[in-house]
Amino acid sequence: MRQVAVIGIGKTAFGAFADRDLRSLAVEAGEKCLADGNVKVSQVDEFFLGNFAGPSFVGQNHLAPYIAGAMGMTGIPCTRYEAACASSGAAFYHAVASVAAGLNEIVLVTGVEKMTSQTTPKVTEILAGAGDTCGEGRAGATFPALFAMIARRHMYEYGTTREQLAAVAVKNHENGAKNPQAHMRKIITLEQALKGKPIADPLTVYDCSLISDGAAAVLLCPLERAHEFTNKPVKVLGIAQTSEQVALDQKADITTLTAVAAAAQKAYKMAGLTASDIQFAELHDCFTIAEIIATEDLGFVKKGEGGPYAASGKTRLDGERPINTSGGLKSKGHPVGATGTGQICDVVQQIRGEAGERQLTRNKIGLAENLGGSGATAVVTVLGAV
């Protein structure tokens, strides 16, 4: 297998954009990405689209050739990848594999979602489709409810506190406030987070990620060819996608994201690294508890120590291993299908030294963790400076 490089990134801002449709967001991200990578539309061998629920949110399906066609890309395979909130993570995984295996030379991976044209109850219903609608959904469990059960159990097993959950929110809002492309650039206090409107106990509104519109694109080629296009390539050191059961009641232990742990082990092995080598990470904080559990399942800390770790300051911008310097799904926003590629863009930005006010100095090896549903899909990627 060949080594693979990210040679271009392109993102729209994440937010609520009443005047933008899904396709225009995806086209903007894709065109920025091609420009960033100095690649022409005619040079792209295949188009990988990550999108969770465009047909449900905006009524348009068959999105891959629809978006590619608007960019002038025809005559190549154009396919939409769906794996719930890990849709563009899955698209990215398969795009990397195709270049590594020699199936393609240059590929464009775009993630997109347009959510804010629907009401919040309707969005919540569409998102519930990522869980088991025959069981969880029929019982009335929304995604906040599912993650509230996970949080409650983690509190029971490990003594995790609401203050520790809130610490994740405070940190991510602090980071997002410094990110010009973030949806909610608002600093919050621990007290505010704790006193937030209850959504599904113990989660308040500040424990929940945002409903956003946005798109993010990544351009890949074999590492050996990267310098034809850019003087700032970033290398894919390791990557894995894996799965587990969708329904919480089918899982052996809801305080562990089994698929994340398995994907991380595979990605570390491929990279020849261990968790301790990861200098910073973008984690899938769809809810604050998800960031805490991910730090455990990625091996950053031992099982049960994610709560104290979140509250310790070690994951802040000036900490030993900064997490979600972008603001995370919590503050940057969570346009579901764009989140996976969005994380890749954010990690690449740090490695390139282009993160502005949020720039880290220990920025050579970063990780992205993209989660689908309540953990049935996970994609873990380790990126490194060339």
Place this chain on the structure above:
Amino acid sequence: MRQVAVIGIGKTAFGAFADRDLRSLAVEAGEKCLADGNVKVSQVDEFFLGNFAGPSFVGQNHLAPYIAGAMGMTGIPCTRYEAACASSGAAFYHAVASVAAGLNEIVLVTGVEKMTSQTTPKVTEILAGAGDTCGEGRAGATFPALFAMIARRHMYEYGTTREQLAAVAVKNHENGAKNPQAHMRKIITLEQALKGKPIADPLTVYDCSLISDGAAAVLLCPLERAHEFTNKPVKVLGIAQTSEQVALDQKADITTLTAVAAAAQKAYKMAGLTASDIQFAELHDCFTIAEIIATEDLGFVKKGEGGPYAASGKTRLDGERPINTSGGLKSKGHPVGATGTGQICDVVQQIRGEAGERQLTRNKIGLAENLGGSGATAVVTVLGAV
């Protein structure tokens, strides 16, 4: 690249099954397929799911791990592929590529759709999502309307007649009547087809494929390992997926399926064959005109001669190149996401000599053509006896 073999196939009947949900159909096809290929769940390296609009039809999304989990498959990449009516064709294309490239050893590809729980107007609206909803959809064009425009133009350019369209319907119903897994096992006369209820002039109800439930699965491994699992492997000789613009008004010539023509040329080149070597084919007759145009774009006849060819009898079971011996989408049924893998199963069945009453004697090289929307996606596969 390694050569790839189909080592197992499994299908549900296609039809309207009020008592079956989407997952149970997919699980049935997948389990039959694994049994047919003598492969255990634990031996599958990756699960490729083709599904067009499960979330819109039945409310369940994140379908790949949802179905895989119900089969006991966890810990592997499980991803849904969407490319409109070519969704499982696209899943199959990527699955073949992954085995050819050495990314996987054994993979399961399942296509599924559950459509009949919605009313026909609602199904029509969901299907319209495969076209350009901002243009065609907003103007009120359903898929029958789009293909009616294509048919009308083909009539104008080449003198194609309603009788020639009807000949496709008559033949496919005749074949489907002999297929125990077909949705509508009903022989029709030319007169019946011509006098069918008008849907979108010049198309009558007999020019339109069916709204169906169903699933079809295919198991792949490297050709060199096929005999570990089966004594009747079938070889993937050539395959290609490609794309063009979604909206009819963006196409240079609506009487040509550009993506089909391009995919066919690539697939023939990979196989080292020409159109004249294809002994039989399963074509995407979502509408009768689509089968006629496909015979032209695949190079079976010259441009404009598809109509007379359809009426000549040469594409019947006893003709020189039988087309849609399964009954096609017209009579076998068109559970959208299952159609691509369904065609592969049908071609494999003929090559293996398992097609019963419909069995061909010239059955060594068969082709499947799977179309997305009004032609924005095309997957063409050439399969051959080992």
